[in-house]
Amino acid sequence: MDRYLSVAGHTISHTEIVRLFVIASLTLSCIFITSISLTKHVETIYSQLFYFPILYATYFYPRRGLFLAGFCAVVYEVLAYMYVFPDTAGLIYTTGQAILFICIAAVVAYFTEKVNTSETRYRSIFETSLLGIVLFDQNSFAIRMANSHFSAMTGYRPEELAGMNFSLFFHAQKEQRRFFEYLGSSEDVVNFETQFLKKSQDPFWVNLSWSRIDANLVSCSVIDINQRKLAEQAADENLQQYQQVTDHAPTSIVVVNGGKISYTNPTFRSFTGYDAEELAGKDFRDLIHPDDRDAFPALPESPDAGTPLPGLTEVQFRTKTGETRLGTLFFTWIHQKGSPALLINLVDITEYERLKESVETESIRRRGIISTAVHELHSPLQPITGYLSMLTQNPEKYGVTEETKAILDRVAKSIDHERQVIDQMLELSVLEAEKIPIEYSSVPVPELLRSIIESGGYGAQAEIAIEVPPDLVIDADQGKIATVIGSMLSNAVNYSKPPRKIRIAYISSAQDTMHRLAIRDNGIGITNTQLDEIFRTQNPADLAGNGKKSGRIGLSLSIAKRYVQLHGGFISVDSVVNVGSTFTIHIPKQRPAEGGVP
Template sequence: MDRYASFSRINVSHTDLVRMIVILSLTISCIVITAVSLRANIGTIYAQLFYFPILYATYFYPRRGLILAGVCAVAYEILAYDYLFPDTGLLIYTTGQAVLFICISAVVAHFTEKVNRSEARYRSIFETSLLGIVLFDQNSFAIRMTNNYLSQMLGYTPEEFIGMTFPQLFASKEEQRKFFEYLGSSEDVNNFETQFVGRNKEPLWVNLSWRRVSDNQVSCSVIDLNKRKLAEQAAEENYARYQQVTELSVLDAGKIPLNYSIFSPGEMIQSIIDAGGYATKADITIDIPRNITFDADAGKISTVIESMLSNAVNYSKPPRKIRVSYQSSASDKMHRIAIQDNGIGITNTQLDEIFEPFQLPDSGTIVRKYDRIGLSLSIAKKYIQMHGGYISVDSIVNLGSTFTIHLPKTRSVAGKGNDG
């Protein structure tokens, strides 16, 4: 940001001050050199020197440059008259040079003002646009310019944006990978939906459209989709609640069978994390040996684990840290998967209730913040019980909770006839 100097209550930026010093120095130098050359009868070639201060001034200050051209023309003509009179031919020549100063300055001033007006219109559109706009370098991806709307959208200042690269705005490496694929496959891209991450570290759904505006510069418009996506998510959650209530009713009636299959819990958990975008919300560590396999209903175990991961993320405190580990030995009859968080914790009184339908720890806060109704743990408990297992909970208030799934390594009697 430019600094300002004050002269007799007139504020002048340091940049303008330097330019004025340069213009003044060049002008004085031209006058002195011209006077010396005329006095020494070297000739009038030094008239060309006046174009340096004239063009420099006209480029940055079109109207003032025109005034300077007039001043230089008068000064040059006075010098010529003083040293060349009564040589009429040379006086006519110098007069032509002086007039040329003004004409060339007028032409440059005209086109400079035209360019400045176009730039001002573009900047006005750029700054007042109801879309986020970002210009970035195609090769280095360094951000060159952003508008105010993008700053409001993501919470960064324009100065902070300049120190960033465009891929840094994406919420995850997966979103970055998609961006690079799109960028490499087409010159221009429209309606690319992705997630940015703002200054508050919360993901934000956006729609991107970009085009190359020069050989190495890309202009990208950013539309905020978060409200629409949240509305869609709310609709999906309402439907999911309806399904949960229906499923709980069917479970209570004992009408849901188990479809056994052999699968890797580690791969399942990783796919749940990827599909749910949990890696963007928390630091999740998976500590499950690759050779471990479950013989169970994969769909229902996936539902149980996703429910617990979702709870762990939602109930954790920033920075959210989740650890998923396997805690069984070869001699154990049970597989044990522990999901540990650093969340709000659960009191002893609440531990007896959390698996009951419509029960939530700290229910007032959680219902308001995450719009949850407390069915997922009830369903999870019943799914594990159907397999002949159970879920245990260890928790310390304000430090976190550990939910452990205990799943038989062999099929329960009830499920042996239901092969997937």
């Protein structure tokens, strides 16, 4: 969780401090480089390098970014005026470039504000949904967000839910283990019925459906089906007692006897727009939208007919007013007045599906913005690097002192780091779009390890012991596995304490279904808090500001994790602070079926 500081009566987070520092550093660097270039009469001055701080600031602070664009425009105009005057063409050109700073910042600010407004609107839908919706971390199970319906359902206040372990809601440990097994299968799950505990420790039945928003975040919808369960248990009792339960159910309930509707609760009548008299005796199929009617399975008239009940089914309905609504159906046999009848529970998911589609569309749009921004941010780095190289390679020619040259060398290193961050951001944006194919081949692991150690120069930096069978071959994408091992090995070397000792061991047995390659170091270790963060993608300000203080947190580990997941595997971490860490790469011995990997 971010920490905050109080400065002159204003509260500011550490993240914002880092962002402002990066913006200020980039702005001053651009002014400094432009000043030197103009002073030394460099033939071509690239005004585009100012877009780097302007776009960065506008992305996080749209309105402040406009002020920064104006400031950069004035500074650039003043600097250029001093060296271009009285060249009229030059003055017009520089003025146009300065105006362009402000125009581009205004466009970026406009679209950023629109995205923020859309997020606010979708959050409103999220909060007012009739479904309980929870977003939790797949690794730590910590709840990131929960809507008011889930809060009311469980009896917890919203502030109490934030950060709670989602798995602790399960009433029985057996159900909790079953949940872990389903979640670990990396597949989306629907119709997972179990019992939750309220804050009062009272158990109640729920129906869970979840899907992954990204590699770390899981969206779970929670439907309170306690009343439906009570209705099933009370099905052998008289209809009056049954109606007292179903009339107040938040989900729609329909009883079909002999293919005709014999009972509907108020929620279903509100869903369709028909009253009880209009629905009584009506064929249930007549309520289904014509587009789905032919595909809807025929409903059996008794459990003895031999026709199995349909599973969880999503169906479009046409209401009395002609509106199309979407519902999820559950089917159960009951007895009504001594004869078998079909109990149908209907959950209105119309708004949920609209919200889901909107969120997916917005997610794709945001990934596009990130990808475009990464490409655009790459462009100004090339001229900056060129100028720095020119100044540092010929210091005498341009009058660069040793002190200035040392500063420029540090700037060059920082720019190279920024280029790596940008490249990794682009790689992640492609990975999130699921456009990376896996090209399987037979990979000789000992040869691959020797190649990685030699190309990275790790053998000269640490004592590396390899305990891998000499004939070990795995079925994997060699390039991606090399990237994963290289990332793990680089971290092990960089964060080990002298004398650096690294051990690479193959720890799978013949009976295991996974190849397991463990990389152990004698480094600084990782705290329990950091273990929740090391594979999470951070924003560029966090990465640039944290540096080594963040331990192993960074984009490279996020990429490594995603590559292993594309193989159907995972990465586990064991660590003791000030003793060392062991990263274990788990790759299936049998390649997963096509389409089985997220």
